[in-house]
Amino acid sequence: MNTLLQKIIKTASGRTRFVMAVIGLSVAMVLILAAVQIQVNYNDLLHSKTNQDSIANFLVLNKSINNANRNSTTLSDENIAALKKQSFVDEVGILIPSRFKASVESNSDRFPFATDIAFESVPASFIDVNNVNWKWDENSNYIPIIAPNMFLDFYNFQFSLSQNLPQLTQDIVKLIVFKVNIHTATGIISFNGRIVGFSDRITSLLVPQDFMNWANEKYNLGQQSQPSRVIIKTKDPGNPALVKYLQDNGLVTDADKTRFSKYRQIVNTVVNISWITGAVMLVFALLIFTLFIQLTIASCKEEIKLLITLGASPKQLQGFLIKQFFPSNVIIIVISLLAICGLQYMAYDFLQVQHIFISQFISYYTLLAAWVILLVLWFVNVSAIRKYIAVKDK
Amino acid sequence: MQIELTQIIPVPLKDKLSNRASDIWNKTVLFQSPQKIKIKAPSGSGKTTFIHTLYKLRYDYAGDVCYDGINIKNIQDDALATIRQQKISIIFQDLRLFPNLTAGENIELNRVLQAPFYEKEKINEMAEALGVASILAQRAGLCSYGEQQRIAIIRAMMQPFEWLLMDEPFSHLDQENISKAITLIKTECDKRNAGFILTDLDDDEHFEYTGTIQL
Numbered sequence: 001m002n003t004l005l006q007k008i009i010k011t012a013s014g015r016t017r018f019v020m021a022v023i024g025l026s027v028a029m030v031l032i033l034a035a036v037q038i039q040v041n042y043n044d045l046l047h048s049k050t051n052q053d054s055i056a057n058f059l060v061l062n063k064s065i066n067n068a069n070r071n072s073t074t075l076s077d078e079n080i081a082a083l084k085k086q087s088f089v090d091e092v093g094i095l096i097p098s099r100f101k102a103s104v105e106s107n108s109d110r111f112p113f114a115t116d117i118a119f120e121s122v123p124a125s126f127i128d129v130n131n132v133n134w135k136w137d138e139n140s141n142y143i144p145i146i147a148p149n150m151f152l153d154f155y156n157f158q159f160s161l162s163q164n165l166p167q168l169t170q171d172i173v174k175l176i177v178f179k180v181n182i183h184t185a186t187g188i189i190s191f192n193g194r195i196v197g198f199s200d201r202i203t204s205l206l207v208p209q210d211f212m213n214w215a216n217e218k219y220n221l222g223q224q225s226q227p228s229r230v231i232i233k234t235k236d237p238g239n240p241a242l243v244k245y246l247q248d249n250g251l252v253t254d255a256d257k258t259r260f261s262k263y264r265q266i267v268n269t270v271v272n273i274s275w276i277t278g279a280v281m282l283v284f285a286l287l288i289f290t291l292f293i294q295l296t297i298a299s300c301k302e303e304i305k306l307l308i309t310l311g312a313s314p315k316q317l318q319g320f321l322i323k324q325f326f327p328s329n330v331i332i333i334v335i336s337l338l339a340i341c342g343l344q345y346m347a348y349d350f351l352q353v354q355h356i357f358i359s360q361f362i363s364y365y366t367l368l369a370a371w372v373i374l375l376v377l378w379f380v381n382v383s384a385i386r387k388y389i390a391v392k393d394k
Numbered sequence: 395m396q397i398e399l400t401q402i403i404p405v406p407l408k409d410k411l412s413n414r415a416s417d418i419w420n421k422t423v424l425f426q427s428p429q430k431i432k433i434k435a436p437s438g439s440g441k442t443t444f445i446h447t448l449y450k451l452r453y454d455y456a457g458d459v460c461y462d463g464i465n466i467k468n469i470q471d472d473a474l475a476t477i478r479q480q481k482i483s484i485i486f487q488d489l490r491l492f493p494n495l496t497a498g499e500n501i502e503l504n505r506v507l508q509a510p511f512y513e514k515e516k517i518n519e520m521a522e523a524l525g526v527a528s529i530l531a532q533r534a535g536l537c538s539y540g541e542q543q544r545i546a547i548i549r550a551m552m553q554p555f556e557w558l559l560m561d562e563p564f565s566h567l568d569q570e571n572i573s574k575a576i577t578l579i580k581t582e583c584d585k586r587n588a589g590f591i592l593t594d595l596d597d598d599e600h601f602e603y604t605g606t607i608q609l
Contacts, residue, residue, distance in 0.1 A: 001506040004499055008492055306490055309451065311507050311553070313475030 005320050008307065009300045021285075021292040022328060028285035029336035029373065032278035033366055037340055039271055040363040041347070045356065046236060058126060058201050059237055060095065062229040064252040074226035079249070083232065088242045091233040093126040095202070096212050100219035101183040104193060111176075119145075120204040121212035126231050129197030136211040143180055144196040146206040147173075152198060170198055184219050202231060240265045282373070289377075290384045293325055297388040304389065314389050321385045329377045333370050340366060395462055395481050395556040397425040397448065402457030404443050411440065417607040418444065420457075427556045427589035430601050434594060435609035441593040442487055444609060445561045448591070449484055450474060479508035483555035485563045489546045493535030497526065497545045500534050505552040512552060520548045524574050539566040547575050551582045558583060558590040564600075576600050 061083075063073040084092050098119040105114035127134070133144050156167045173195050180193035199206070234242060238260030246253060297304065304317060341362050348360045403411060403419045411419045418433070419440075425431060435441050446452045447459060450466045459466045461477065469477070478484075491500045501517050521527040524544040529537055534545060543566045550558060558579070564572045580601065583590055589604075597606070 001503070004495065004503045004506070007495060007499070303492065306492065308471075308475070309478075309490065310504060311475055311478030313472045313479075315472050316475070316507075 002320060002323070005307075005317075006324075008303045009296070009321070009324070017292055017295065018328075021288045022332060024281075024288045025285040025329070026332050026336060028278065028281035029332055029370075030339050031274070032282050032373065033336055033340045033370060034343065035271070035274040035278040036369040037344060037362055037366045038274060040365050041344075041358045042267065042271055044358055046238075057235065057237060058128075058231055058233055059253040059258075060202055060229055060231045061246065061251045061253050063250055069250075073228050075228060075230060076226070080227075080230060082249075083230065086242070086245060088234050088236060088239045088245075089232050090235060091125070093123045093231045093233075094227045095204075095229040095231055096121045096209065096216070096227060097229075098207075098212065099216045100221055103181045103183070105179045105181065107177060107179055113178075117205065119207045119212065120202070120229075121207050121209040122202060122231055123209060126201070126233070127206065128199055128201050131196045133194070133196040134208065136208040138210075138214060141191050143191045143193045143207055143211055145180075145193050146197045146199050147195050148203045148205075149198045149200050150203060151205075182215065182219055189219075238264050240268065286377070286380050289325075289329075290380055293321075293381065293384040294388055297321070297385070318382070318385050318389055321389070322381055325385070326378065326381050329381065330374065333374055333377075337362070337367070337370055395427050396460075397557065398458075398460040398463070399423040399425075400458040400460070402447065402455050402459060404440060404447065404452075405454045405456060407440050407443065408456075414439075416609055418609055423607075425557075425589065425591065428583070428587050429589045429604040430583075431589070431591045432594065432598075432601070432603040432606040433591060433609050434597060434606055436595060439609050441609060442561055445484070445487075445559050445591070445593060449478075449482065449559060480554050481556045482559060483550040483553050483557070484559040485546050485550045485561065487561040487563075487565065489539075489542045491534040491542055491545060491549075493533065495534055496531050497534050497537055497541070498530035500545055501530075501549045501552055504549045508553060511554045517548065517552070520551060520578060523578055524548060525571065540568075540571065543567060544571065544575065547578065551578065555586060556588050558588055560590060560592040562594055563592065564594075572600070 063069060063075065065073055080092060080094070083089055101116070102118065103114065103116045106112050124134075127146065129146050131144070134146070136143060152168070152170065152173060159165070160167050174197075177192050177194050180191040182189045182191070236242070237258055240261045243258050243261040245251075246258075307317060308314065344358075344362050345360055348358055351358055399418065400422050401420055417423070433441060433444065443452070447455050450459075450469070453467070461469070461481075466474075491497075492503070495503065498517060498521075501521075502514070505512060505514070505517070517530070518527060521530055524547065526541055526544045526548070529541055529545075534542060537545065543563070547563060550560075560579075563579075564575060567575060579590070582588075590601075592601070593609070
């Protein structure tokens with residue numbers, strides 16, 4: 001029966017139109033699937049292991065100081081709660097500054113040093129030093145300290161040279177036990193301090209939080225207790241949304257860590273444009289295809305009428321027409337997917353040379369998108385055919 | 395299958411027909427297969443309109459037509475298609491063949507529209523009987539009216555039916571061909587125990603009619 005119907009309802013009458021509709025749909029399909037694949041590649045690149053940087057994932061934030069807010073740079077509980085709610089923030093840790101006066105001095109005459117100093121503490125989960133000595137006991141006289149790497153660099157490459165002192169390795173420094181003095185109202189209390197590790201993450205001298213809480217409570221000189229700095233953990237320090245949030249709220253962080261956000265924004269825009277182009281093309285292509293179906297049905301209006309008069313059911317005709325139009329859509333999608341596979345492999349090949357690694361194969365999301373588009377096409381085909389066949393029957 | 399007409403009258407012909415005596419217009423009539431009904435009427439009195447109304451091709455009438463008690467106005471497209479495939483076959487006065495299909499393909503189409511009632515060889519057999527076997531491969535649009543009419547008759551015989559509607563089915567045929575066609579139609583109706591409704595201009599003795607009705 002289908003061969004007879006094919007003879008009656010000649011799609012061949014619109015061969016050029018059909019070819020144009022197919023080309024339009026193919027181009028749109030390649031564009032939209034490419035947009036999906038580009039998005040996936042882009043996300044892969046942003047979040048792949050090779051791109052991840054443990055330092056960059058932690059940012060210390062504080063209010064930028066200007067003449068208006070000098071001496072009032074504390075962060076309120078609302079500020080911190082709002083920060084916690086942001087999607088780009090995984091964790092927020094409060095940096096607690098020491099609120100007592102402290103100094104360190106050398107125990108050794110051979111290697112004398114003494115300086116006033118201040119400490120900070122953060123929750124343990126924000127510390128990148130794993131050391132068994134990193135704990136404090138109220139009954140012991142010992143305070144472990146984590147120093148920023150840059151302090152040692154400063155000493156080794158500037159201070160030691162200018163003072164004619166020997167350069168020190170991390171291991172040597174860790175061996176030195178020195179005196180930590182806390183100046184209280186009733187006099188000086190001394191502890192033994194030792195550097196247990198070096199960190200790139202936070203640029204201050206860190207002591208265990210237990211000690212900080214205890215000492216702040218005990219030796220507090222009566223300053224405010226609201227924090228001024230927080231550390232956040234984020235998956236993506238280059239996230240433009242993060243940078244915008246900081247700007248909007250007058251917060252600053254290490255600009256070096258967020259500088260990629262500008263490029264990110266540009267790439268985001270480009271990717272979004274490819275989305276929009278693909279989507280607009282797809283809508284137009286669907287429109288063209290619908291018009292093509294409509295035109296085919298309209299051009300054999302009389303034949304369809306007679307078929308129905310003779311007893312062909314609208315369902316039979318719809319089924320036949322769907323068989324006429326839909327396979328071409330499936331073929332278009334398959335070819336588009338193959339084209340995307342080819343492009344992806346070429347991109348992989350090309351970027352590999354430049355040490356940018358993307359997958360050799362297309363992503364599941366692209367396949368999923370193709371599947372969804374196929375469903376949309378099915379729906380468009382069926383509804384167009386239903387609509388026009390039903391009209392012809394009246 | 396029963397076809398019941400209740401007070402039907404075509405809206406466009408209302409004024410013209412209401413002044414005339416008629417056994418059908420504005421009457422209640424019941425046709426029960428396998429009755430063999432002859433509808434006799436002069437030209438322009440609405441024979442084709444009547445057949446088309448029975449076949450649900452037009453809606454511009456007052457009154458009701460029911461198939462087995464169901465008003466055809468309430469029969470949906472796909473259900474109507476099933477009825478046309480299984481219960482009612484038709485020979486149009488204007489033949490209604492697809493001009494671009496061959497004569498054979500026109501017949502074949504009605505054979506395969508539903509689960510085939512006959513094997514394909516039956517087409518040749520009937521075409522032989524009506525003397526059109528030689529034109530089966532010819533485009534229907536190129537056949538003479540007489541040939542087209544015989545093709546249309548064979549086409550109607552290709553499907554199962556309980557009723558056969560015939561609208562002046564022999565108008566383009568000579569006596570010899572008419573009697574061949576009558577033999578075929580009789581055989582096929584008997585085979586299915588089917589009835590028919592035939593319209594024509596004059597009285598005739600083609601079939602043993604159950605009744606002759608004046609339109």
